[in-house]
């Protein structure tokens with residue numbers, strides 16, 4: 001079934017979603033209403049194999065959540081916030097002062113981050129780097145060193161309220177640093193799995209190095225779909241986001257629902273200039289004997 005995204009967009013417009021505390025490329029804050037609409041009412045657990053900023057789990061409000069991602073720094077921050085709560089928030093807050101908002105201090109702290117083996121200190125520095133670095137990027141060099149340049153913002157915002165809010169979500173979350181294959185292998189009856197993988201390039205000429213460097217190619221896209229279909233045979237319902245391209249139209253041709261969305265994207269650093277991109281949200285309903293469709 002093909003659904004026009006304008007229906008979903010008009011729903012999105014009426015809801016003000018909660019914002020996650022991390023800036024994250026591809027965060028789905030604006031799409032949570034459309035994603036929520038695809039989740040079966042009988043869902044007992046949300047699984048996000050590509051959790052990123054956690055914007056989806058934060059806004060869907062399920063009692064049980066499994067958040068997973070291959071980014072070790074990201075999962076470690078969530079573990080630290082869940083474990084140490086206010087103490088961790090206060091540690092992060094200390095780095096949000098004018099004294100820390102200079103290129104010299106930023107690069108010194110970035111070096112410290114790359115060398116540190118102290119989990120809490122490293123996690124707090126990641127929150128600092130995320131808000132003081134260029135455009136909220138998260139990028140590593142070939143040796144795994146974080147290498148985002150200084151962002152030159154006037155006064156980076158400390159997301160205290162957002163961290164407190166996210167902490168409440170974490171009390172209902174299991175966290176895993178893992179590849180999507182092992183997470184999907186455990187999905188089954190009662191699970192709603194939302195997959196937000198690194199997208200296929202929007203066009204053949206698109207500059208898509210940010211995620212492609214991590215090696216998420218067409219083989220991974222096909223593996224992801226196969227793992228999702230296996231999960232639906234065990235009774236899970238799965239939704240997947242991706243760019244709307246001839247390649248993804250072919251890949252997801254057998255989906256139970258194909259929702260076409262036009263999504264606003266920031267193209268300038270200050271967020272004032274925007275463009276629109278075409279995305280798909282596809283849904284695969286349970287096909288197994290004990291599925292949610294029952």
Ligand SMILES: C[S@@+](CC[C@H](N)C(=O)[O-])C[C@H]1O[C@@H](n2cnc3c(N)ncnc32)[C@H](O)[C@@H]1O
Pocket residue numbers: 024025026027028029049050051052053054055056068069070071178179180181196197198199214216
């Ligand atoms: C588009 S982002 C997800 C954004 C997220 N939905 C949000 O709202 O913030 C894709 C995420 O997939 C993660 N990732 C990349 N390759 C992965 C893999 N093989 N398995 C699991 N996660 C992966 C990245 O670290 C990144 O956080």
